Amino acid sequence: MSKIKTILAVVMSLSATVALAADGLTIIVAGAKGGNLQLASNLLANDAKNNLLNGQTILLIEPGNACRGFAEAVKRQDKETFLMPVENLNLANAQVRNDALCPAPDLLRARPVYTEIMPSYLVARKTVRFADLKSRPFSIGHASDSVLAKNWHQSLNQSFQQQHRFIGYPGSPGLINGLLAKDVDVAWISLTGFHRLDKTAPGEFVLLAVSLPDTVTGVAPIATLLGNQSLARATINTWWLFNEQPGQSLELSRMLEKSYRTGAGEWGRWVVENQKEFLFDPRQQLKEFYGNPWSR
Amino acid sequence: MAAASGILLGMVAGLVPGIGMTTMVMSMYLVLLSFDPGQILIFYFCLLAASQYFGSIPAIFLGVAGENSSNPAVTEGHALARLGQGAEAIWFTGISSFVGSMVGLAFLLAASTWLGNRMALGTGTTLLIMLVVGVLVCVTTTNGWKTNLLLTVAAVIFAHVGVGNSSSIPYINFGLPWLSSGISYIALSAALISVKEVIFTASAEHSAISYRIAKFKTLLTESLKYRWCMLRGGLIGAVGGLVPGLTTVASSHYAYTVEKLISKNYKKGHMPALISSEGANNSGAVTMLLPLLMFGVPITLSEAIIFGILDAKSWSFAARAPLELFLDHWYIMVAANIVSLILAIKFAPHLVKIFPKNKNTLRAMVFAILLVIVYLAGALNHGSGIFNVVTFLIACAIAMVTPSINYLPFIFWLVIGNVMIETFYRYLQLLGLL
Numbered sequence: 001m002s003k004i005k006t007i008l009a010v011v012m013s014l015s016a017t018v019a020l021a022a023d024g025l026t027i028i029v030a031g032a033k034g035g036n037l038q039l040a041s042n043l044l045a046n047d048a049k050n051n052l053l054n055g056q057t058i059l060l061i062e063p064g065n066a067c068r069g070f071a072e073a074v075k076r077q078d079k080e081t082f083l084m085p086v087e088n089l090n091l092a093n094a095q096v097r098n099d100a101l102c103p104a105p106d107l108l109r110a111r112p113v114y115t116e117i118m119p120s121y122l123v124a125r126k127t128v129r130f131a132d133l134k135s136r137p138f139s140i141g142h143a144s145d146s147v148l149a150k151n152w153h154q155s156l157n158q159s160f161q162q163q164h165r166f167i168g169y170p171g172s173p174g175l176i177n178g179l180l181a182k183d184v185d186v187a188w189i190s191l192t193g194f195h196r197l198d199k200t201a202p203g204e205f206v207l208l209a210v211s212l213p214d215t216v217t218g219v220a221p222i223a224t225l226l227g228n229q230s231l232a233r234a235t236i237n238t239w240w241l242f243n244e245q246p247g248q249s250l251e252l253s254r255m256l257e258k259s260y261r262t263g264a265g266e267w268g269r270w271v272v273e274n275q276k277e278f279l280f281d282p283r284q285q286l287k288e289f290y291g292n293p294w295s296r
Numbered sequence: 297m298a299a300a301s302g303i304l305l306g307m308v309a310g311l312v313p314g315i316g317m318t319t320m321v322m323s324m325y326l327v328l329l330s331f332d333p334g335q336i337l338i339f340y341f342c343l344l345a346a347s348q349y350f351g352s353i354p355a356i357f358l359g360v361a362g363e364n365s366s367n368p369a370v371t372e373g374h375a376l377a378r379l380g381q382g383a384e385a386i387w388f389t390g391i392s393s394f395v396g397s398m399v400g401l402a403f404l405l406a407a408s409t410w411l412g413n414r415m416a417l418g419t420g421t422t423l424l425i426m427l428v429v430g431v432l433v434c435v436t437t438t439n440g441w442k443t444n445l446l447l448t449v450a451a452v453i454f455a456h457v458g459v460g461n462s463s464s465i466p467y468i469n470f471g472l473p474w475l476s477s478g479i480s481y482i483a484l485s486a487a488l489i490s491v492k493e494v495i496f497t498a499s500a501e502h503s504a505i506s507y508r509i510a511k512f513k514t515l516l517t518e519s520l521k522y523r524w525c526m527l528r529g530g531l532i533g534a535v536g537g538l539v540p541g542l543t544t545v546a547s548s549h550y551a552y553t554v555e556k557l558i559s560k561n562y563k564k565g566h567m568p569a570l571i572s573s574e575g576a577n578n579s580g581a582v583t584m585l586l587p588l589l590m591f592g593v594p595i596t597l598s599e600a601i602i603f604g605i606l607d608a609k610s611w612s613f614a615a616r617a618p619l620e621l622f623l624d625h626w627y628i629m630v631a632a633n634i635v636s637l638i639l640a641i642k643f644a645p646h647l648v649k650i651f652p653k654n655k656n657t658l659r660a661m662v663f664a665i666l667l668v669i670v671y672l673a674g675a676l677n678h679g680s681g682i683f684n685v686v687t688f689l690i691a692c693a694i695a696m697v698t699p700s701i702n703y704l705p706f707i708f709w710l711v712i713g714n715v716m717i718e719t720f721y722r723y724l725q726l727l728g729l730l
Contacts, residue, residue: 039604046329067459068476101459101469101476139726145462167725168464170718173603177587181418183726200590266329 024057025252026082030069030090035171037085037237038062040267047265054255066090067102073242074103081243083113083252088236088294093146110240111249112285114256114278118235120188122209122222123197128185130208130225139165141175141187148294152233159226172196179205192274230293238289253280298335299342299628301327303636306346307643311354312669317343321601328605337589338625340602342632344581345397348544349636352389352574353644356382358662360490365544365577367707368552368569370489375565384515386644388567389574390637391519392526396575397633399530400537400582401622407586408618416587417538419726423719425539429546430709432553437702447706454479455713464721464730474683481710482673483684486666487691488703495659525555525568526575533576537583542712547580548573549708589618 027044031037041060048058063069066087073084084105094104120142128138142149145168153166167184169175172193178184179197188211189197197205209222213232223232241249257280259268271278279285305320320343321328328336348365355366356373369389376385417425434444456468458478469475519526529551536547552573556562559569588599622629667685674684695703709716724730 035604042325042329064477071473099471101471101473145464147463150463165725165728167722168462169722177416178419180416181421183418183420 024059026059026061026076026080028069028072028076028082028084029060029062030066030073030084030086032065032171037087040085040270043265043267043270047259047267050265052259052265056255067094070094070103070105071101073105077105077109077242079243081241081245081248083239083241084110085237085239088238088289088292089144089146089148092148092294096147105242107240110242111244112282112289113239113241113249113253114260114280115236115238115285115288116276116278117212117288118190118237119216120211120233120235121191121194121207121219122186122211123179123189123194123205124186124208125179126204126206128208133164133186133208134160134162137163137165138186139167139184141167141169141178141184141189143169143171143175143189152231152294155228155231156222156226159228159231176200233294234292235294236289236292238285250282253282256280298331298339299632302339302342303346303632303639306343306348306636307350307639309343310347310350310352317347320347325601325605328602333606334621334624336602336605337585337621338628338632340599341582341585341629342636344544344584345578345629345632346636346639348397348574348578348581349390349393349633349640350643351577352393353386353640356385356389356570357644358490358665360486360662360666365548365580366574367485367489367704368548368573371564371704372552372566372570372573376567376570379565381565381567383644384518385567385570386641387515388519388522388571390641392522392529392571392575393578393640394633394637395526396530396533396578397582399527399575400534400579401629403531403534403579403583404586404618405622407583408590408622419719419723422539423716423723425546426542426712426716426719429536429539429542429550429553430705430712432557433549433708434705435553435557437704439702439705443701444705447701447703448709451706451709451713452717454484454710455717462718462721464725465717474680477680478714479687479710480670480674480680480684481707481713483670483688484691484710485707486670487688488695489707490666491663491692492695492699492703495663522568522571525572528554529572529575530579532572533579534583536576537580538586542715543584544577544580545708545711548577551576586618589621 025048027041029038029041041058041062044053045058045060047053048056061069061072063072067090069084070090073082076082086105086107091104091107094102098104124133132138140153142153150166153164157164164186167178169178169187172190175187175189176193176197179187180201186208194205194207207219209225210216210219211222211231211233213221213223213229215221215224221232223229241252256267257278259265260271260276260278260280263269263272270276279288301324305324309317309320321340324339328339331339351366352369352373354360355369356377359370359374359377373382373385373389376382430448434441434448437444439447453468455478456466457475458467459469459476460467532551532554533544533547536550537543539546552569555569555572556566559566562569584599588603667688670684670688671681673681675681721730
């Protein structure tokens with residue numbers, strides 16, 4: 001019986017590889033122009049062009065933002081096979097909006113390929129202590145101005161027992177500019193954003209808290225600091241393969257994991273150089289994606 | 297290779313309306329990923345420089361803005377071309393663009409050496425600069441204040457059309473998919489500025505477009521006559537280039553407005569205003585690199601894409617980055633400007649030759665070119681080519697029945713619309729009003 005299983009697995013794996021190699025894979029970039037998702041998609045396309053993905057060819061569809069990417073996916077999700085990176089917060093916002101201009105794709109038709117968990121860090125000018133946030137109101141910069149993010153900000157304010165003002169900036173570069181120009185003294189920012197800020201203004205800013213439920217390299221969770229576990233959040237990007245041939249998502253996942261471990265190709269080099277941490281186990285990916293309050 | 301491809305694509309971006317920096321950078325995305333950071337920056341520098349040199353050619357001879365910062369060149373340059381001074385206009389704008397680029401480079405190096413982190417512009421300052429430039433653009437038109445106010449309000453409303461993720465900005469779309477990408481300023485600018493200039497306001501003094509080059513020595517002497525206005529344009533443009541989201545648009549409009557304000561005998565077809573604005577956009581095209589190189593803060597969409605690639609390649613953004621880049625590649629940067637200048641001046645006579653002598657044929661040709669461009673810009677950027685064409689035709693009808701209105705303020709506010717409303721609502725948040 002186990003031999004039959006092994007043979008079946010090998011046959012499925014081979015057929016998936018053949019299917020991947022025979023047809024070009026479409027990637028719908030459900031993210032902003034110039035953003036990380038577009039960059040990763042283009043690096044993968046470059047690797048495919050250089051024959052580093054088992055002969056796989058990649059066709060990119062780059063509609064320009066998450067809503068347009070989702071609309072493109074909804075058009076194709078009944079029949080076509082395609083790969084699409086989905087950020088949990090964008091998906092949740094589409095589900096809340098529930099309109100034709102920003103529809104939510106049906107992920108029941110898709111299997112996860114790889115996932116990146118991206119926590120936010122509360123960064124402040126070094127003169128600001130965490131206790132100050134409990135004693136007086138601040139303007140706090142952040143990169144997402146969606147309804148769901150606003151709900152989280154309200155919960156944070158309730159726990160801080162302060163009326164902090166949350167100021168929306170277009171992405172990390174805008175936030176860094178806002179901090180440098182002294183628009184705001186505090187901001188929620190990614191770790192790479194903080195490193196960039198620290199390089200520009202060395203020693204002027206410090207990390208106060210992380211949005212994850214656990215301590216990360218000495219940075220305490222905001223949920224613990226404020227004694228409210230429901231405040232833990234993270235942005236999660238999962239790459240979903242829609243309408244796969246049997247075993248196709250696993251095959252693709254293994255192929256990318258190999259590049260991730262070896263740093264091969266442009267995508268692999270980017271992952272290694274930027275110290276990205278990805279999940280490849282399907283169950284763990286589903287647990288993380290659906291386990292986050294921003295994914296529900 | 298990086299410099300040559302930058303100049304070549306910059307020529308295309310400058311000559312073809314609706315094809316901007318973002319489209320060009322995106323078209324090179326895969327190639328850029330294989331470049332090293334120095335090559336990427338040289339490519340981008342050459343792309344920006346060349347587009348500014350070539351953007352004035354269609355503006356002056358066809359009355360069509362090759363890129364957004366050339367709208368003043370449409371008004372002044374095309375009027376000069378109709379008066380038979382097209383060749384001089386191209387020559388002087390070329391020289392002014394060169395001066396502007398050098399002023400911009402000097403500014404970049406000075407900032408890199410001395411100013412350090414004091415260069416970040418806050419939300420309030422950015423908004424203030426936008427408002428000052430916008431108001432000055434309004435003030436210098438012959439429109440009444442009521443008309444300018446109406447045009448401004450209309451542009452602000454139009455800027456809210458579309459779909460966005462921000463819950464602080466009240467977007468308007470009525471649930472209509474073809475409104476999801478907003479209303480294209482390319483379609484409106486083509487109709488309300490270009491068509492109006494070339495087709496509806498053709499006047500008695502209109503002469504066939506010609507390209508008669510005066511003697512080199514005469515042109516050189518004449519260039520010296522405009523030295524202060526070139527320098528002024530370069531300096532104003534250097535500051536304008538730092539305005540997030542506006543960069544060269546702010547540079548050219550600001551310099552243009554200042555030149556009109558200080559001129560005692562301004563009338564349409566004003567050479568100093570043209571020279572100053574075209575020099576300013578070149579200067580701005582250099583200084584706009586400052587926040588990107590020094591702080592890793594992109595201030596335009598094309599810069600954001602370049603930033604993403606540089607970041608992926610672990611490029612170090614630092615205060616001394618522009619200085620080091622210049623020290624390593626100064627000869628390429630200067631050569632790119634000289635090559636672009638020579639090509640722009642040499643290229644112009646050939647472009648003029650393909651223009652028909654018959655005025656009606658020329659008008660029909662310009663209209664057809666604009667129609668195709670408007671369609672392609674919509675279809676390629678967000679799949680709404682037909683919607684763009686309909687917008688263009690409606691705007692043409694409006695331009696035809698309102699010959700006395702100058703739509704430059706409307707187009708200016710519309711071009712900066714997305715950045716402006718984002719900045720405006722953020723400022724309200726900072727004030728605690730939202």
